[in-house]
Amino acid sequence: MKVQALPADDNTCGWYHTSTPRTPRPSHRGHSEAPWVVVGAGFTGLAAARQLALNFPDDEVILVEAQEVGLGPAGRNAGFAIDLPHDIGAEDYIGDIRIARTVLKLNLSGQAYLRQQVERYGIDCQLKACGKYQAAVEERGLAVLDAYRRGLDKLDQPYQMIERETLPEHLGTDFYQRALYTPGAVLIQPSALVKGLAENLPANVTLFERTPILDVDYGSRPELRHAAGRITAGKLVLANNSFGQHFGFLQGRMLPIFTYGSLTRPLTPDEQALLGGRPYWGAIPADPFGTTVRRTPDQRLLIRNSFSFNPDGRSNPKHLQRVLQRHQASFARRFPMLPQVTFDYTWGGALAMTRNHNGFFGQLAPNVYGALGCNGLGVTRGTATGKLLADWLAGERDELIDFLLAAPGPNANPPQPFLSAGVNFNLLWGQYRAGCES
Template sequence: MPRLIKRLPADDRTNGWSALLPTRTPASPLEGEHTFDWVIVGSGYAGIAAARRLAELRQADSIALVDSGAVGENASGRNSGFAIDLPHVPGDSATSVEQGRRATRVNRFVMADLEQQIKAHGIDCGWERRGRYHAAVTGGVAASALGSYAANLEAWGEPYETLTRDALAQRLGTRYYHSAIYTPGTCLMNPAALVRGLADSLPPRVSRYEHSAVVEIETAGRAPYVRTARGRIRFGKLILAVNPFAQSFGVFKNRQIPMLLFASLTKPLTPAQQAKLGTQASWGITPAHGVAGSTLRLTPDKRLLIRQGFEYSPTLCTDEARRRAARAQHAQLLAARFAHLGELEIEHFWMGWLGISHNHAPAFGQVSERVYAAACCNGSGIVRHTAAGRLIAELALGERSELIDDFLVQGTASYIPPRPLRDLGVIWSIRREQAAGRAEV
C-alpha cells in the first residue's frame, strides 16, 4: 500500500555558508514518468556518496538522485564544517578502544577519498587540515572529559597536545577555556561549498533532480515507485539517505532521535579585531561537553562561527521565537569569549537537524526487499555520512567488506521507546546533561 510522506524538511532558507558562495543553478525538478534501476532520495553527503559508488560499480545501471530542496541548503550544507578523523564518543574498555581504532580507519579512508575528489574536480570549499581543539571551559570537565579523551588517544597511539588557558589565548585569542586537547587530523571547510562540489561533479549519467520532494512511496508489488508533486520514478532498488526524515518514510522510526541545532556567523572581523586574536590563521573548537557546550570556528575569511543549542525536535520544526532566542544567546556567548574585540555583529543565522541514536551507532542497512537506508550521523555527518553512503551502495549490491564491518563495529542504532514515553526520557536526559554542564556553555 502506498505511503504518503506528510513531514518534509522545513529549512529556514538562511544558511550562512551558502550565502557566502556564488549563485548556483540547481538541477531541474522531476517531471513526468521515469524508470531507473536505482533511486536515491536525499542529496547530502550520504546520498551523493551512494550515487557515486553505484556509478563506479554498475556502469550500465541507471541512477536517479532526488532531493526535496537545493543541494547545499540541506543539513549537509548547514553543519559547522568539521571533517573529524577520530571517534566522537570514546570509551575506556579494551573493546571500546578497538572500536575506536576501527572507526578511525573508516574515517581516514573517507577523508582521503574526499581530498582526492576535491583535488580531481577542483572543488573550492576552503578545505584545510587545521586540526581540532577539543576544549573545556571548567576544570571539572577538563579533568573528566579531557582526561578520559587523552587516555584514549594514548591507547590508540594518536598524537595530541594538551594546552592550558595561556597557550590557548596565544593561539586562538580567547582566555575563555580552561584547557583543550589538540589533535592534528581534522579538516575544516565550507560545508555547503563541499556538498555542492561533490554533487555537481557526479558522473553525467547520474540523473539529478532538485526541488523534488517525495510525497508518496510504494515499495511493494511489481512496480515500486516514488512520486513527487510533478513526477514519478519506478525503480529497481531504493536508497533512503534522508537522516532524521527517514521516520517520515516509516524507516528507523524508533532508532534515532532528531535534534535541532542553531548556528551563527559574524561579519568579517576588522583588521583591528584580527590583530587581537591569536597566532592561528583559522581554527576550530569542539566542546568537551557535547550537550551543553558550543562549537566555534575562526574561518579563513576571518569570521567567527558559533553553533550552540541542542534540543529535542520530534516534529522537525521550530518557531520564530525560539530562533530569536537562539540568535541572542549566540551574541552573548561570542561576547563572553571575545569581549576584547568589541562589537561582533552576526550576519548570518540558521538552523539544522541531525539524528543521534541511544548507543551512538548508525541506522544502516536493508529495511525491505528493495529498500536500503543510511541515517543517524551522531554529529559527525561529513565523514560518517560519506562513509554510510558509499557502504550502503556496496551493501545493496550484495558486497560485504572489512570497511563495512569497521563502520558497523558498534552495531546499528538501538531501539528507542515510542512517543510519548520517548519524549519524557529524552527531554529529561537532555535537561540533566545541560544542568550538569551549564558552566560549559
C-alpha cells in the same frame, strides 16, 4: 504509504549564503524509471549516488533532493570532518579498542574520499587540514580532556595538551583553561562542499532538486510519487537520515536533535589583529552541551550551541531568537576584545541521533536499502557509509562493510509523550550543567 513529514529548514543558514551560488537542478516532472534511485542529496546520498554510478557505469542513477543541495542538514553543520572516534559512553571516550580502531578506519576513509573529490574537481570549500582543539573551562571539562588523552594513548593517536598560558597564541582568546589539540581533523565550509560535490557528479547521475517525495509504494519495483510525477526504481537507497522514519523505516528509533549556529560578519584587519592567534581554527567543547567555535579562512567567527528536539525533523522558527541571545552571550565571553562584531546569520540544523549512537546500514525491505543515522558525524561517517553501501550493492565485501553490517542498529525509543519529555529534560539539564562551557 504516505510520507509523514517533509524537510523544512530555515532560509538563514550562513554557510549556504556565503558559499558560491549555483543554479539548482530542475525539479522532477512526469514519470521516470532507473535501476537506482537515491533519496537525499547530503553527504551520504551524494557519496552513494557517485559510487553507484562508478560501480554500474551503464546504469542511470537518479538522485532526489527535497530542498536545494547545500540548504539542508549537510550544509548546516559546524564543518568538522572528524577522524577520531569519540564514544561519550566510555570512561576514556574510546571504549572497546577493537571497535575504536575500526571506527577510526571508517572515519578516515570518509575523510580521504572527500579530500580526493575536492582536489580532483577543485571544489572551493575552504578545506583546511589544520586539526581541531577540544577546549575546556571548568573542572568537568578538564576531566574529560584527561580521560580522552588516556583513550588516545590507548589508540596510539597523536595529540598535544595546550595550557592556558599559550592558548591565546592558538585561539586568540584567553577564555579557556586547557585544550587538547589533535592534528587529524579537517575543516570545511559544509554547504560549499556539498554544492561542489553535486556539481561534479558522474554523467550517469541525474539530480532532481526541490522534489519532495509525498508517497511511496514498496512493491517489487519501489515507486516514489510527488506533486508533479513519479519515479520507479529497480533498487531504492534511502540516504535521508531521520526522515527515513517518515518513509516507514526505523520508526521510533531516531531522534532529530536540532542545534544552532551563528556566523559573524567578516572581521576587519584591525579586528583580526586584536584577536590574534592562528588565522583559522576550530574548537569543540569538552562538554558535549558546550559551545563549538570556529574562525574561518574568510575571517568570520562561528558560534554553535543550544539544542531542541523537533520530532518531525522540521525547523521551528520560534527557537532562533532565543538561541541568538545565547550566541551573543557566548561570543562576548570568548571575544571581549571584539564588542562591535555582530552576527550576519543564525540558523538551525538537524542531527540524526540514536539512543545507542548506532546508525543503520543495509537492507530495509526487498529492493530498499539505507545508510541512516549519522549521530553528528555526517561529514565523514555519512560519506563513508554512502560509498560503502554502494560498494556492497555491487557485491564487494571488506572489513568496514562487514563491521557496518554486523552493527546492532539503532535502539527503540520510549513511546510518546514520554520520549519528548525525557529528551527535552535531558537537553535542558545538559545545557544547564555545561555552565561556562556554553
